Amino acid sequence: MVTLYEAKPGLSRRELLRRGTAIGAGALLVISGSAVISPQQAWGLETTALKPETMATLIQMARDVYPHDQIPDRFYAIAVKSHDELAAKDAAHKDLIEKGIADLDQKAGDGGYAGLGWEEERVKLLTQIEDTPFFQAVRGGLVVGLYNQKEVWPLFGYEGESYSKGGYMSRGFDDIEWL
Amino acid sequence: MAAQYDLNDDHVVVIIGSGAGGGTLGNELAQKGIDVVILEAGPRIEYEDFINDEWASFSQLAWLDNRTTGGGWRVSKDFPNLPAWIVKAVGGTTTHWAGASLRFQEHEFKTLTHYGKVEGASLLDWPITLADLEPYYDKAEDKMGVTRTHGIEGLPGNNNFKVFKAGADKLGYKECHTGNMAINSGERDGRMGCQQTGFCFQGCKWGAKWSTLYAEIPKGEATGKLEVRPNSHAVKIEHDASGKITAVVYADKDGKLQSQKARLVCVACNSIESPRLLLNSASSMFPDGLANSSGQVGKNYMRHTTGSVYAIFDKPVHFYRGTTMAGIIRDEAKHDPGRGFVGGYELETLALGIPFMAAFLNPGGWGRGFTTALDHYDSMAGMWIVGEDMPQEQNAVKLHAELKDKHGMPIPDVWFTDHPNDIAMRNHAYKQGIALYDAVGATRSFPTPPYPSTHNLGTNRMSEKAADGVVNKFGQTHDVKNLFISDGSQFTTGGAENPTLTIVTLAIRQADYVAKEMAAGTI
Numbered sequence: 001m002v003t004l005y006e007a008k009p010g011l012s013r014r015e016l017l018r019r020g021t022a023i024g025a026g027a028l029l030v031i032s033g034s035a036v037i038s039p040q041q042a043w044g045l046e047t048t049a050l051k052p053e054t055m056a057t058l059i060q061m062a063r064d065v066y067p068h069d070q071i072p073d074r075f076y077a078i079a080v081k082s083h084d085e086l087a088a089k090d091a092a093h094k095d096l097i098e099k100g101i102a103d104l105d106q107k108a109g110d111g112g113y114a115g116l117g118w119e120e121e122r123v124k125l126l127t128q129i130e131d132t133p134f135f136q137a138v139r140g141g142l143v144v145g146l147y148n149q150k151e152v153w154p155l156f157g158y159e160g161e162s163y164s165k166g167g168y169m170s171r172g173f174d175d176i177e178w179l
Numbered sequence: 180m181a182a183q184y185d186l187n188d189d190h191v192v193v194i195i196g197s198g199a200g201g202g203t204l205g206n207e208l209a210q211k212g213i214d215v216v217i218l219e220a221g222p223r224i225e226y227e228d229f230i231n232d233e234w235a236s237f238s239q240l241a242w243l244d245n246r247t248t249g250g251g252w253r254v255s256k257d258f259p260n261l262p263a264w265i266v267k268a269v270g271g272t273t274t275h276w277a278g279a280s281l282r283f284q285e286h287e288f289k290t291l292t293h294y295g296k297v298e299g300a301s302l303l304d305w306p307i308t309l310a311d312l313e314p315y316y317d318k319a320e321d322k323m324g325v326t327r328t329h330g331i332e333g334l335p336g337n338n339n340f341k342v343f344k345a346g347a348d349k350l351g352y353k354e355c356h357t358g359n360m361a362i363n364s365g366e367r368d369g370r371m372g373c374q375q376t377g378f379c380f381q382g383c384k385w386g387a388k389w390s391t392l393y394a395e396i397p398k399g400e401a402t403g404k405l406e407v408r409p410n411s412h413a414v415k416i417e418h419d420a421s422g423k424i425t426a427v428v429y430a431d432k433d434g435k436l437q438s439q440k441a442r443l444v445c446v447a448c449n450s451i452e453s454p455r456l457l458l459n460s461a462s463s464m465f466p467d468g469l470a471n472s473s474g475q476v477g478k479n480y481m482r483h484t485t486g487s488v489y490a491i492f493d494k495p496v497h498f499y500r501g502t503t504m505a506g507i508i509r510d511e512a513k514h515d516p517g518r519g520f521v522g523g524y525e526l527e528t529l530a531l532g533i534p535f536m537a538a539f540l541n542p543g544g545w546g547r548g549f550t551t552a553l554d555h556y557d558s559m560a561g562m563w564i565v566g567e568d569m570p571q572e573q574n575a576v577k578l579h580a581e582l583k584d585k586h587g588m589p590i591p592d593v594w595f596t597d598h599p600n601d602i603a604m605r606n607h608a609y610k611q612g613i614a615l616y617d618a619v620g621a622t623r624s625f626p627t628p629p630y631p632s633t634h635n636l637g638t639n640r641m642s643e644k645a646a647d648g649v650v651n652k653f654g655q656t657h658d659v660k661n662l663f664i665s666d667g668s669q670f671t672t673g674g675a676e677n678p679t680l681t682i683v684t685l686a687i688r689q690a691d692y693v694a695k696e697m698a699a700g701t702i
C-alpha cells in the first residue's frame with residue numbers, strides 16, 4: 001500500500017511554464033517607499049536599514065544562489081530579511097550588503113543585476129564574487145534562512161516532525177513499492 | 180532516591196561526564212555500593228523535551244562552546260569552529276547517537292601486528308584482546324538491548340533500508356540486515372519499542388533508543404549512591420604533593436568555581452574535552468599536563484574515516500521516515516589489503532532532514548548543481564561510511580595559545596589531516612556506495628564529505644607500556660593511580676565499528692576493576 005502524504009502545494013506545470021517566461025523574478029517585485037512588494041503573490045516586505053531596491057536585488061540574488069523553481073519569492077524574501085535586521089544594528093553589515101549589491105549592479109551594467117534576463121548571466125557575475133565576504137554572508141545565511149522555514153519543507157516532500165503523529169509506524173516507513 | 184554529597188566529602192568517586200562511558204560507569208559503581216558524583220557540563224533535559232527539528236534540537240543539545248580547528252580536513256574549512264557534532268547535556272552523546280552497536284573484530288585490537296607498520300601512522304596493539312572483552316560485550320549488549328543479540332528481534336526495515344538491501348543483493352554482499360541496534364524493537368527494560376519516527380539524532384522522544392540519560396542514570400540514582408550534578412563544567416583536576424588526585428574544580432550553573440573532593444576521578448568528557456582537561460590541569464609537578472609523562476595526551480586524535488553517499492531515484496523513497504541508521508552492510512569491514520588500504524569499513528543507512536541536508540550535502544555548494552539535488556529530496560536514499568582511520572601523532576587536540584573560555588581556560592584546538600590510507604578507503608567506499616545505488620536504478624549520486632565528527636577517539640590511548648600511551652588496559656592512567664579515563668579517548672586504534680558499544684563495554688569492565696582495587700585498598 002502506498003501511503004499518501006500531503007502533496008506538494010507547489011506551482012502547476014502550467015504556472016511554472018508561464019513563470020519561466022518572465023524576465024527575472026526581480027522584475028515581478030515593485031518598490032514602494034521603504035517596501036518591496038510582490039503584487040502578484042500579495043506580499044510585501046518593509047525594510048528599515050537597507051534600501052528597498054537593495055532588498056529586491058538581494059531577493060533575486062538569493063534565488064540565483066539557491067534556485068528552486070517551485071519555491072515562491074516570499075520564502076526568499078523571508079530568508080534574506082535578517083540582513084536588513086542586522087544592518088539596522090550593525091553599520092558594517094549594512095555597508096557590506098549595500099556595497100555588495102552596488103558592486104553586482106555595476107558589474108551588470110545598464111539595468112543592474114536584476115535587469116539581466118537570464119539566470120546564467122547573473123550566475124556568471126556571482127561566480128566572480130563567490131569568495132568575497134559579501135557573497136559568503138548571503139549564501140551562508142540562506143542555508144538556514146531558506147531551508148529552515150517549515151513552510152518550504154512540504155515543497156521538497158519533507159514531512160518534518162512526526163512524533164505528534166505517532167511516528168511513521170503506521171504511516172508508511174516501509175511503503176516503498178517500486179523495488 | 181538520588182544521593183547528595185558534600186563538596187568536602189573525600190570518599191566519593193567523581194566521574195566527569197555522563198555519556199556512554201561516564202553514565203554507564205556511574206550506574207555500575209553505584210550498583211556495587213560505591214558513592215559516586217557525576218559532574219556534567221550540560222543541563223538535564225528529559226526525553227519528553229527533545230525536539231523533532233534539526234536546528235532547534237542542535238541548539239538544545241549540541242556542544243557549542245568555541246573550538247578551533249586546523250589541518251587538511253575539510254571540516255576545518257567548512258565548519259572551522261565545529262570540529263565535532265556531540266552533545267552537552269546529561270546523557271552526553273548517547274542522546275544523539277544513532278544506536279549502531281557493533282563489536283570490534285579480533286584483528287582490530289592488534290592492528291600493528293596484522294597491518295604491519297604503515298608509514299605516517301602510529302599504529303599500536305591494544306593491551307587487551309577480543310576474548311578479554313567478550314564477557315563484557317555480552318553484558319553491554321544485554322544492558323543496552325542490542326537487536327540480534329540475546330534473542331532480541333531485529334528492527335523492521337524502512338524505505339531507505341529496502342533500497343540499500345536491494346542494492347546490496349545486486350552487488351552480491353552477503354551480510355546486510357537492519358543492524359545491531361540499541362533501539363528497542365519491542366518493549367524492554369521498562370522502555371517502549373521504536374515507533375519509526377526518524378529524528379534518532381535529535382534524541383529519541385519515546386526513550387526507545389538506549390541512552391545513559393534514562394536507561395542508566397535513573398537506575399544508579401535509585402540505589403541512593405549516585406548524584407548527577409548538571410551544569411557543572413570541570414576546569415581542573417587537582418592533586419596533592421604525592422601526585423595523588425584530591426579534587427575536581429568545576430564551574431557551577433552560575434559560573435562560580437567549586438571544588439569537589441574525590442577519592443578517585445574518572446574522566447569521561449569525550450576525546451576533545453578529556454585531553455583538554457588533563458592538559459589544563461598542568462601543575463609544577465606535572466608541567467606537561469596530568470598523566471602525560473608519555474607526551475601522548477591529546478595525540479592520535481581519530482574520527483573514523485567517514486563520508487556519505489546519497490542518491491536520487493526516479494521514484495519516491497521517503498528515506499527520512501523510520502529509524503535513521505537501521506541498516507548495515509558488513510562485507511567491507513574485513514581487513515583485505517588487496518583493496519589498496521588496511522582495515523575496513525561499514526556501510527550504514529542514513530537520512531538527514533531538509534535543513535541538515537542543505538547544510539551538509541556539499542557545504543559551501545550553491546547553484547543548480549546543488550539545488551536540483553534537494554529538489555528530489557523525496558526520491559533520495561542515503562548511506563554513511565564508517566571505517567577505521569589511521570592514528571597519527573600530529574592529529575591532535577591541543578590547547579589554544581591565546582583563546583580562553585569564560586572560565587579562563589584555554590579552548591581546544593583540534594587538528595586533523597587524512598592519512599593516505601583514509602583517503603584510499605573513503606574513495607573505495609564512495610565507489611561501492613555509488614555502484615550499489617546504480618544497481619537499483621539511481622539517476623544521480625552524491626559522494627558527500629564527512630560531517631563534523633561524532634566518533635572522537637584516541638586522545639588518551641591505552642597501551643601496554645607507559646611510554647606508548649596514557650592509560651593501562653583498565654583505563655587507569657599509567658602515571659596517577661587514582662585517575663582513570665572512561666571514554667572513547669582510551670581507544671588505541673579506532674576499528675571500523677561505531678564506538679559506543681565498546682565504550683560501554685570498557686566502562687562495565689572498568690567498574691569491576693575499580694571496585695576490586697578500592698576493596699583491596701590499592702586505590
